[in-house]
Amino acid sequence: MRFLQLLGFAAVALSAPLLEGRAKSKSFLKQINETTWVLGNSLWNVTQNRQYANKLFYKGQDRVGKAVGHYVSYNGAASDLNWTSAAIVDSGSDYINVKFTAKEGDFHWVIYDDLAGAYQYFVNHALPVLGEFRTLWRLDNSSFTKGRTYLKDGPLPPLSDYLAATKVQDETWQKADGTYLTKYDWSAVLRSTDYYGVYGDKVGSWYFNPGKDYYNGDQTKGELMVHRESLTGDTVQLNMIHGTHFQAIATDTFADGKTWGPWLWYLNDGSKTDAAARAEEEEAKWPYKWYEALDKAYRTRGRMQGQLALSDGRAAAGANVFLGDSNSTLSTLDQGANYYYTTTADKDGKFVIKDIRQGTYGLYAWSNGGKIGDVSTTFIKNDVVIREGDNTNLKKLSWPVTDLKKRIFQVGDFDRKSVGFLGSGGYFHGRIATCPANITYTIGKSKPSDWCFGQSSFGKYSITFSLASIPTTATGAKLTVSMAGFSTGSAADVLLNDVKVGRITNSATILSSQDTYRGATVSGEWHLLEMPIAKAQLKVGVNKVDFNVTASTLWRGWFWDSVVLDWQ
Incomplete structure (x- = not known):
């Protein structure tokens, strides 16, 4: 108790909203002991332990409850990161940047005084070769009863449904009426996602991932987004920042300094209207100006434009355009070690991609159906150089197609x-x-x-x-x-x-x-x-x-x- 009193908090601080109710409190990080920290602001706070953030106080209630909480892991649940230290590494008049350090890398929470939620990002230092890398919340199932992706919105199945059903394969159960329960039904195409999360009548937890350049894979890549944990009943909100749920072989080696994010984790009263508006706001602000001062590579961005013309004289109208690895033997879906950008060509085959990190890329294009739905070939141009502040104009590109x-x-x-x-x-x-x-x-x-x-x-x-x-x-x-x-x-x-x-x-x-x-x-x-x-x-x-x-x-x-x- 004396350690808590020295920090200025009562001994009940770990079981009640920390700082909630005080007038305009600043964002904060407090160390409780060698393996426990509390961080947040006057609207919310999280208790972070060596592995799990097992308490989330928001609107007068712990929103983790009996669930596991927040954690970062790779290769499924095989390896959860363990935090050895935490510190405020940057701050301003209205925010703090809290860094949690593990042997694999650093996870950041950027907390603004008046924001219900936090910006988050991860900087790699020693991740192994991997297929899956994720951050996630496992939350109280009485607070968060529903899930939302752009494809599916509604109640998550209760744990009782799983307990009464027969398991037939990987995370899939058959009910007595012959229908199925599976977490994979709550998947969506990652690069088409506007916002997603879990919510109830009084609270919502949402992820906004504007930019998406840190994701692996192309425009066809699907990922698991939310679901009900079948063993415990936890409500699960996934952030698959490097995922492989619907792929064959997708393992990558990452350079020291490879960064995922920033994205915004956001809390509200469960309103999807509010979440949708916030998603648009975040998309308009990307790339984040506040982060440019922290990461030189993040701010070294350029622009690319061009026009795709088929060899039979037609414009490549509506073609999918993917900017990825140069001279790669991997498919566009399986590329994932670096940063990736996508767009769609217009009716004249013209395309523009803005805010591309400086580097050398491969340009890929393929039919997205419609007017060029008869084109079976893939266009590839390697060694496309993007420089900070420059516009790389590829002009007119000829795409060989079948007669x-x-x-x-x-x-x-x-x-x-x-x-x-x-x-x-x-x-x-x-x-x-x-x-x-x-x-x-x-x-x-x-x-x-x-x-x-x-x-x-x-x-x-x-x-x-x-x-x-x-x-x-x-x-x-x-x-x-x-x-x-x-x-x-x-x-x-x-x-x-x-x-x-x-x-x-x-x-x-x-x-x-x-x-x-x-x-x-x-x-x-x-x-x-x-x-x-x-x-x-x-x-x-x-x-x-x-x-x-x-x-x-x-x-x-x-x-x-x-x-x-x-x-x-």
């Missing part, structure tokens, strides 16, 4: 997603198992919604098409199969007119990812397969391509992006 005069048929737009097919959209466990076992798609008659987004069950998906003639100049044909995701366990033979021309199965070129069985329905790990076709295999009249499932595992299979046959 569409040679196209025989196409099912679905190229966009690395299953958009347009039956059942595509959001995250829903088991939906791939609802796809028909057999489908026949007739070119010229069927529409994309007649073809299911995925295939997994024993059966056959067939595409029938007619040829009026065989071009004398053709030497053969090429079947292109673009898949938006693949989880091993199911496989199919690919046949043209009953002759095997290829196979969909796990291999060195088709790595299994955690997408179909975790309830993704739009995108996971993208794969492009090209299968040569002998000219003699095609005939005048009706022809048929079959995808005949030869091995089937429940919930494991592939998502379709596009299927194309071209003359060669």
Whole structure:
């Protein structure tokens, strides 16, 4: 008790709101003992221990309760960071910057006197090679009863539902009525996220991640956002700053000084309207001016612009543009060691990306459907140099594409997603198992919604098409199969007119990812397969391509992006 009294607090300080109710108190950090600190302001305060921040006082109540609280960890729950010290490393008239140090790096809380919440960021010093790195809150389930992402909003399932259900796979349970409970249904596409969090009738906890340049992966990357902890009932608010929930292999090595953030963790009365307004405000303020003074690399930013034109003369209207690693052997989804920027080209193929950290990048572009949904190729330009204060003008870039005069048929737009097919959209466990076992798609008659987004069950998906003639100049044909995701366990033979021309199965070129069985329905790990076709295999009249499932595992299979046959 004497140690607390020396700090100016009563002995009840750890079980009641610290400083709450005082007139305009300054933000603060107080050390209680060698392994415990209290930080916050007059609106809220957190008790941080060596591993967990196990108390959060806000609006007269501890909002952690019996839950675990706040922590930072990597590779799932395998390694939680342990804080060895804490100090105020920067301050101003209305804020303090509190640094917690662990052997892997430093976690910062930037606390403003009048802000319900804090800006946070992490600076790497010795993180190992990893796939997952996250910060998160596990909060009181009576205060925070609902979750919100841009895809899903509503009550989180109570713990009692899990206890009464049967576990069928990784964090997935089947209820007595046949429906499923899984945390993965609370996932969303990371770079499309505006704001997300958990809330109740009186309180809300939100994350705003403007900029997003510290995230790994591209525009198709999905991540788990919020959920109910199945063992304890804790309400979970995740901040997957380097995530792999729907990927195959995504491990990275990080340079000393690599920084994630800053982002804003924000508390309010549970109002989504207020949270949405705050999200817009934070997006407008990024890159944060207050942080530029602390990190020289953060403020060394430039601008890039250019225009993509297809080699057939069309503008690359609506193309996805990704600025990532130069001369990389990794897909854009699997890049993650550095900083990454995304945008969409306009109707003329023009694009602009602002506030890019200084460095050398690779520029990638691919079809996002629509007017260029017939483009199967990826544009790549390496060694793009961004300098502080400069505008890197790439001018007009030529994107080589396939001669569409040679196209025989196409099912679905190229966009690395299953958009347009039956059942595509959001995250829903088991939906791939609802796809028909057999489908026949007739070119010229069927529409994309007649073809299911995925295939997994024993059966056959067939595409029938007619040829009026065989071009004398053709030497053969090429079947292109673009898949938006693949989880091993199911496989199919690919046949043209009953002759095997290829196979969909796990291999060195088709790595299994955690997408179909975790309830993704739009995108996971993208794969492009090209299968040569002998000219003699095609005939005048009706022809048929079959995808005949030869091995089937429940919930494991592939998502379709596009299927194309071209003359060669």
